[in-house]
Amino acid sequence: MNHDLASIATALVAKGKGILAADETVPTLTKRFDALGIQSTEESRRTYREMLFVGAAEFISGVIMYDETIRQKSSGGVPLAQLLSDQGILPGIKVDTGAKHLAGSSDEKITEGLDGLRDRLSEYRAMGACFAKWRAVIRIADRLPSTACVSANAHALGRYAALCQEQHLVPIVEPEVLMDGSHTIERCEEITGVVLHAVFQALFEQRVVLEHMLLKPNMVTAGMACSRPAKVQEIAVATLRCLRRHVPAAVPGIVFLSGGQNDRTATAHLNTINQLPGPKPWKISFSYGRALQDPALTAWDGRDENLKLGQQALYHRARCNGAASLGTYTDQMEAASAGG
Numbered sequence: 619m620n621h622d623l624a625s626i627a628t629a630l631v632a633k634g635k636g637i638l639a640a641d642e643t644v645p646t647l648t649k650r651f652d653a654l655g656i657q658s659t660e661e662s663r664r665t666y667r668e669m670l671f672v673g674a675a676e677f678i679s680g681v682i683m684y685d686e687t688i689r690q691k692s693s694g695g696v697p698l699a700q701l702l703s704d705q706g707i708l709p710g711i712k713v714d715t716g717a718k719h720l721a722g723s724s725d726e727k728i729t730e731g732l733d734g735l736r737d738r739l740s741e742y743r744a745m746g747a748c749f750a751k752w753r754a755v756i757r758i759a760d761r762l763p764s765t766a767c768v769s770a771n772a773h774a775l776g777r778y779a780a781l782c783q784e785q786h787l788v789p790i791v792e793p794e795v796l797m798d799g800s801h802t803i804e805r806c807e808e809i810t811g812v813v814l815h816a817v818f819q820a821l822f823e824q825r826v827v828l829e830h831m832l833l834k835p836n837m838v839t840a841g842m843a844c845s846r847p848a849k850v851q852e853i854a855v856a857t858l859r860c861l862r863r864h865v866p867a868a869v870p871g872i873v874f875l876s877g878g879q880n881d882r883t884a885t886a887h888l889n890t891i892n893q894l895p896g897p898k899p900w901k902i903s904f905s906y907g908r909a910l911q912d913p914a915l916t917a918w919d920g921r922d923e924n925l926k927l928g929q930q931a932l933y934h935r936a937r938c939n940g941a942a943s944l945g946t947y948t949d950q951m952e953a954a955s956a957g958g
């Protein structure tokens with residue numbers, strides 16, 4: 619495996635490809651399984667992840683795993699990280715230990731996981747990981763986010779990214795401004811700008827090499843409970859404007875999270891952003907979790923006889939998003955059946 623950080627960062631945003639985020643913690647994946655009545659066991663989670671990891675390499679450059687998964691083997695006895703690299707997919711790993719209550723704030727979170735991180739990164743690299751992910755969450759409300767929340771999370775992202783590069787892993791820096799709430803798209807743009815500014819300041823202070831990282835931001839959208847939902851074009855324009863203002867051109871790629879958008883909407887937004895005129899100094903692609911996985915999870919439904927259907931559903935979404943990363947996604951492509 620080539621551990622040159624610049625090549626890994628570039629390979630993750632190779633033409634027409636993006637990242638599959640499959641790094642849900644056990645409680646989160648269990649919640650998703652529960653919603654469909656699927657039993658969550660170490661074995662059922664392994665089966666599900668193996669299903670996702672095979673068959674969509676044409677459009678998937680990397681997969682983000684959770685600690686449990688990177689330690690598991692396929693049904694054929696191959697470590698799952700190797701199953702990925704054998705298909706030319708870069709294995710990645712979530713390394714934060716979750717968003718916890720921020721002391722001194724009424725309803726905000728700080729992402730933890732810096733203690734012992736150097737040793738964990740070194741272990742993951744030995745297990746085949748090429749890149750890592752750390753997610754910070756920022757909530758918008760009348761008087762939120764607080765400066766304390768933004769700066770503490772930005773600082774942690776900076777410390778994490780510097781440690782990753784020291785340990786020869788490409789950091790994916792994920793500051794997520796949540797869609798929860800009734801805020802307008804204008805307010806989301808303002809806060810996303812504030813957060814990105816703080817994050818790049820922290821990355822600069824911690825001497826993070828921008829060419830050796832990727833940014834995983836939210837799109838600029840209205841809150842889910844906003845009385846004036848934003849249109850696709852409006853979201854694309856606001857998102858690209860905000861990124862142009864706050865993300866240095868040295869960053870090789872921006873890979874969006876889906877954040878609760880439905881699968882087709884997330885694809886349409888990515889496509890429209892890539893179709894907008896004007897300079898785009900970074901590759902713009904996806905690192906979706908729910909928007910890639912949801913149809914595959916539903917099609918699988920926990921049954922061995924549906925594994926193929928699950929893979930076909932993932933292939934279809936990955937193909938549509940791969941096209942959206944080039945601005946060539948169409949309704950006809952969407953209409954082609956998942957199996958077609």
Ligand code: 13P
Pocket residue numbers: 639753792875876877878905906907908909
């Ligand atoms: P969603 O695309 O479901 O938001 O997940 C992406 C992710 O990795 C969240 O950390």
